[in-house]
Amino acid sequence: MSDFVKMTINDIELKARKGQTVLEVAEENGIYIPRLCYLKGINNEGDCRVCVVDVDGQNGLKSSCKLEVYEGMKVNTGNEKVKSSVKNSLELLAANHSFECWACSREHNCEFLRLLRKNNVQNPLAEKQEHGRKERVIRDSSVSLVLDSGKCLLCGRCVSACHTYTGLDILSINKRGSDSIVESIDPISIDNSGCVYCGKCIQACPVGALTEKDGIMKVQEALNDPKKFVVIQPAPSVRVALAEEFGYPVGTNVEGKMYRAFDELGFDDIGDVNWSADLTIIEEGYEFIDRLQNGGVFPMFTSCSPGWIRYIEGYEAEYLPSLSSAKSPHMMQGAMTKQYYAPKMNIKPEDVFVVSVMPCIAKKFEIERPEMQSHGHRDVDAVITTRELARMIKYNEINFRDLEELKPKGQLSQFTGAANIFGATGGVMEAALRTVVEVLEGKSFDEVEYKMVRGTEEIKEATLNVHGIDVNVAVVHGVRAIKEFFEILKSGEKQYHFVEFMGCIGGCVNGGGQPITLPETYEKNDFIELRSKALYDEDKDMALRKSHKNRAVMVTYEEFLEKPNSHRAHEMLHTHYKNREYLKESK
Amino acid sequence: MITLAKLMKIKEKTLNEVGDKFNKNIELNSLEIRDKLRNAGVINPLSIEEYIARDGYLGALKASQMKQTDIIQEMKKSGLRGRGGAGFPTGLKWQFAHDANADQKYIIMNADEGIPGDYMDRIIMESDPHSVIEGMLIAGMAIGATKGFIYLRIEYPKCKVVLEKAIKDAYELGILGSPLFNTDFKFDIELRIGAGAYICGEETALIESIEGMKGQPRNKPPFPVTEGLYGKPTVVNNVETLCIVPQIIQKGGHWYHKIGNPETPGTKIHTISGKVKRPGYYELPTGMPIKTILEQVAGGMANGSDFKAVLFSGPSGGFLKKDELFRRTGFDTLAKNGVQMGAGGLIVLDESNDIVSLCRSFMKFNMKESCGRCTPCREGTVRIYELLKKIESGMGTDKDLIQLEDLSYYMINSAFCGLGQSAPNPVLSGLDKFRNEFQNKLYNFGEGK
Numbered sequence A: 001m002s003d004f005v006k007m008t009i010n011d012i013e014l015k016a017r018k019g020q021t022v023l024e025v026a027e028e029n030g031i032y033i034p035r036l037c038y039l040k041g042i043n044n045e046g047d048c049r050v051c052v053v054d055v056d057g058q059n060g061l062k063s064s065c066k067l068e069v070y071e072g073m074k075v076n077t078g079n080e081k082v083k084s085s086v087k088n089s090l091e092l093l094a095a096n097h098s099f100e101c102w103a104c105s106r107e108h109n110c111e112f113l114r115l116l117r118k119n120n121v122q123n124p125l126a127e128k129q130e131h132g133r134k135e136r137v138i139r140d141s142s143v144s145l146v147l148d149s150g151k152c153l154l155c156g157r158c159v160s161a162c163h164t165y166t167g168l169d170i171l172s173i174n175k176r177g178s179d180s181i182v183e184s185i186d187p188i189s190i191d192n193s194g195c196v197y198c199g200k201c202i203q204a205c206p207v208g209a210l211t212e213k214d215g216i217m218k219v220q221e222a223l224n225d226p227k228k229f230v231v232i233q234p235a236p237s238v239r240v241a242l243a244e245e246f247g248y249p250v251g252t253n254v255e256g257k258m259y260r261a262f263d264e265l266g267f268d269d270i271g272d273v274n275w276s277a278d279l280t281i282i283e284e285g286y287e288f289i290d291r292l293q294n295g296g297v298f299p300m301f302t303s304c305s306p307g308w309i310r311y312i313e314g315y316e317a318e319y320l321p322s323l324s325s326a327k328s329p330h331m332m333q334g335a336m337t338k339q340y341y342a343p344k345m346n347i348k349p350e351d352v353f354v355v356s357v358m359p360c361i362a363k364k365f366e367i368e369r370p371e372m373q374s375h376g377h378r379d380v381d382a383v384i385t386t387r388e389l390a391r392m393i394k395y396n397e398i399n400f401r402d403l404e405e406l407k408p409k410g411q412l413s414q415f416t417g418a419a420n421i422f423g424a425t426g427g428v429m430e431a432a433l434r435t436v437v438e439v440l441e442g443k444s445f446d447e448v449e450y451k452m453v454r455g456t457e458e459i460k461e462a463t464l465n466v467h468g469i470d471v472n473v474a475v476v477h478g479v480r481a482i483k484e485f486f487e488i489l490k491s492g493e494k495q496y497h498f499v500e501f502m503g504c505i506g507g508c509v510n511g512g513g514q515p516i517t518l519p520e521t522y523e524k525n526d527f528i529e530l531r532s533k534a535l536y537d538e539d540k541d542m543a544l545r546k547s548h549k550n551r552a553v554m555v556t557y558e559e560f561l562e563k564p565n566s567h568r569a570h571e572m573l574h575t576h577y578k579n580r581e582y583l584k585e586s587k
Numbered sequence B: 001m002i003t004l005a006k007l008m009k010i011k012e013k014t015l016n017e018v019g020d021k022f023n024k025n026i027e028l029n030s031l032e033i034r035d036k037l038r039n040a041g042v043i044n045p046l047s048i049e050e051y052i053a054r055d056g057y058l059g060a061l062k063a064s065q066m067k068q069t070d071i072i073q074e075m076k077k078s079g080l081r082g083r084g085g086a087g088f089p090t091g092l093k094w095q096f097a098h099d100a101n102a103d104q105k106y107i108i109m110n111a112d113e114g115i116p117g118d119y120m121d122r123i124i125m126e127s128d129p130h131s132v133i134e135g136m137l138i139a140g141m142a143i144g145a146t147k148g149f150i151y152l153r154i155e156y157p158k159c160k161v162v163l164e165k166a167i168k169d170a171y172e173l174g175i176l177g178s179p180l181f182n183t184d185f186k187f188d189i190e191l192r193i194g195a196g197a198y199i200c201g202e203e204t205a206l207i208e209s210i211e212g213m214k215g216q217p218r219n220k221p222p223f224p225v226t227e228g229l230y231g232k233p234t235v236v237n238n239v240e241t242l243c244i245v246p247q248i249i250q251k252g253g254h255w256y257h258k259i260g261n262p263e264t265p266g267t268k269i270h271t272i273s274g275k276v277k278r279p280g281y282y283e284l285p286t287g288m289p290i291k292t293i294l295e296q297v298a299g300g301m302a303n304g305s306d307f308k309a310v311l312f313s314g315p316s317g318g319f320l321k322k323d324e325l326f327r328r329t330g331f332d333t334l335a336k337n338g339v340q341m342g343a344g345g346l347i348v349l350d351e352s353n354d355i356v357s358l359c360r361s362f363m364k365f366n367m368k369e370s371c372g373r374c375t376p377c378r379e380g381t382v383r384i385y386e387l388l389k390k391i392e393s394g395m396g397t398d399k400d401l402i403q404l405e406d407l408s409y410y411m412i413n414s415a416f417c418g419l420g421q422s423a424p425n426p427v428l429s430g431l432d433k434f435r436n437e438f439q440n441k442l443y444n445f446g447e448g449k
């Protein structure tokens, strides 16, 4: 039997592979079929009925995303029947949508708006809105995530994304008929639903029904307050993703322009979380060495991904002693900005306002944890995502592409290549190894690239002989892989010493706060690969590539922290965790 | 284990006990036939013995000695078409499930009867529960399924009691759960109660519901006969379809095929409600003119009522006017005239019934029952309902009528499942046959209303 079928689409004769859908075949042959709920690899339910086609000999129109090709099939994708159906579907959805485009986070890349324009939808049902309108429910009690049913099109992409990426099934479409609504397990509070804030649902949403909790307002207020000394600090992976918001190819590093934009936005000082990434390596590295030499708890887990922290606290709390006590880099950076850097410049900690730009929405939750303070001052005052930073730049009508590059001079903005790679899966591990190996061996090595922990395989393992000890390391990213790894761990098959965990597949480069891309662009580019490459490239070009060679960090020890894991370091740079397994039970 | 000898012994004993109870005449209209309802009102539905005394389970016995393909052949010969609404040939459905290769197959009896006004399935289950159990048994033998589910709507508490007792008795006698009539075929039946959603009557939504999910239709294909319950080949049949199976096997396909309209052989139980003298349920051969049903069976219009129209299958059906009453029943015969026979419920309307208002209330039903999965039905039912409300209140415009029609055709073309695809039927039929009633209600500028 042949693996191919002959068929026609719009009278064009085509050969298609068996098992393909009409949508796939059309796409391969350059025939565009509009779609809404279909999201490649994530959602394929055929519910929105926007991708309908007319098939000869069949009653009614069919969703092409579900429809398999067969021999002799005759498909029409654009006759009057199809066109009017698409238009009707969009009109109906539009009649129930809260159009607040000017205030919407998806103003610039709303899939729905684009569909409406492309299909010339006039919205004749709008006048009847007061009757058939569903009740608008905005769930914004979470510190990270907002769900707005007024904008929701019930496409189900977020529900599928949650399922596909985490397997935690926090979201579902509840109720029936026109009362249908996307809700979390605890409908009132996503915080109490066991959500880890990977943010994949936001990125799957075609509109602004799911967004991060706004941080811009708070930042703008601080900037407007003359008494505040506002410091901004971007995470490693922000600089390799921000560019996409301004039309650059995926994987463009716009570090210099980003710094300039901070300046134009009116920030008083620029730090860089890359600095504290180096600091984190020293603290975490010495913690590891201490556990190794003094019989501490193994395996030791990294602690920089707050999504991962949500996961372990909520689902595997018995392993909390394994977690490194080191705060995540930007929390350390905030503490050091207020407690060390500002006083050096005769600025009082209470006058400092620290803003982190993060690829992540879990960071919004992290800064609210009560223990994230030093001497009564919050370590970080506000978190905005990469997307929100882009929005601020756009709101302020800064022409990003024309900005001249800037290199900040502040002590807390200097970093090594080891910090760069924090943004990719395996990066924290590699950076740690660069330092730990040299400290244990007591000598310097030229080779710094630990390629075995790089790449997108979901669970990576390696064994290194360090100073006579076989050290087993592993790198795990994405909630599904984390779940799987805990099964391996519990089976006791292998003893691990050091494990890097990140809540998002690919690490921070693919975080839930990163720019949202229209599906067709997303399908054509390997975002994780391209953004990570930009980080590794920058690392390669750096003169210094080991955290312990960062002078700006070492000076901090000399002047303030004394030595790694000192009492003061513990006070300001380390934290503790909480069993939150009630999250699991609420499921 | 159950054997022929055991059945015969029970029959003999019971016949002695009941005396001439079975010979009592039930008053029937001369046009009625009692095939499906042959035991209704005759036997005690709580007594398996009385069912056996009326030759119950002899169909299963006969089937147990037949080859699977022969059972299916007999069903095909009978021409039986599913009574759940779609009229799919039952023999063919079984054939598909039989041909599907799998380690496990299922039979599901669809007893979710949810159309307002319909209650033929309830009558069958309440009066003769063993007939459907036997029907399921035979279906199981034919396709090689060893497990059956009855999916009963929650609003039928009496059926639940009767079915529970019947299943228990069948187990005790070794008809269920034990090797049947010296074969190694064993069949189990489990009773599941629905959660009260009309959409769960749609076969794939029903399957989802049995699997413990929210009752929402699945994409077809794959059809249940190849991938149904838990992904296994599954036959879903309606109550009225299954109850006649034992007699078809016992008396032969030819016997059944001779009854009624050749394109829909056999009888159909109609429930007749509305403005007639004798509303009720009637088992009638198919192919009967509707006029005959209304006048001779249901006794004509109630006193003081003038006939306006008859509506088939409620919220998904269409109207027939006076000049169309010569039409005969049968799936294809009626469909040719733009009316779905559906499950066979008839609502008779008189001049006091307002078509727009009726359409509105049916659309409300569909709106409430929409599962919400697809855009056309979730949003469309709401908008059509709003439009009808507006027209009914005298505020409608010409544009609203156009939109009403436009949205209706859109739903028929693009809704995901039968509910959404047939929800606009009354509206379109109403617009077709009673357009003036819609038009007369439009906002009239001249009168300055």
Ligand SMILES: Cc1cc2nc3c(=O)[nH]c(=O)nc-3n(C[C@H](O)[C@H](O)[C@H](O)COP(=O)(O)O)c2cc1C
Residues within 6 Å of the ligand: B081, B082, B083, B084, B085, B086, B087, B088, B090, B110, B111, B112, B113, B114, B115, B198, B199, B200, B201, B202, B203, B204, B236, B237, B238, B239, B241, B242, B417, B418, B419
């Ligand atoms: C919205 C909807 C509701 C339905 N409800 C029922 C029902 O209550 N009972 C039933 O037997 N079939 C119902 N059906 C039809 C079933 O999907 C299916 O066709 C039937 O159970 C098959 O049985 P049959 O072949 O014996 O007719 C419904 C279909 C739809 C689309």
Ligand code: SF4
Residues within 6 Å of the ligand: B199, B217, B369, B370, B371, B372, B373, B374, B375, B377, B378, B415, B416, B417, B418, B419, B420, B421
């Ligand atoms: S047509 Fe209605 S009932 Fe059927 S899938 Fe769509 S929303 Fe659900």
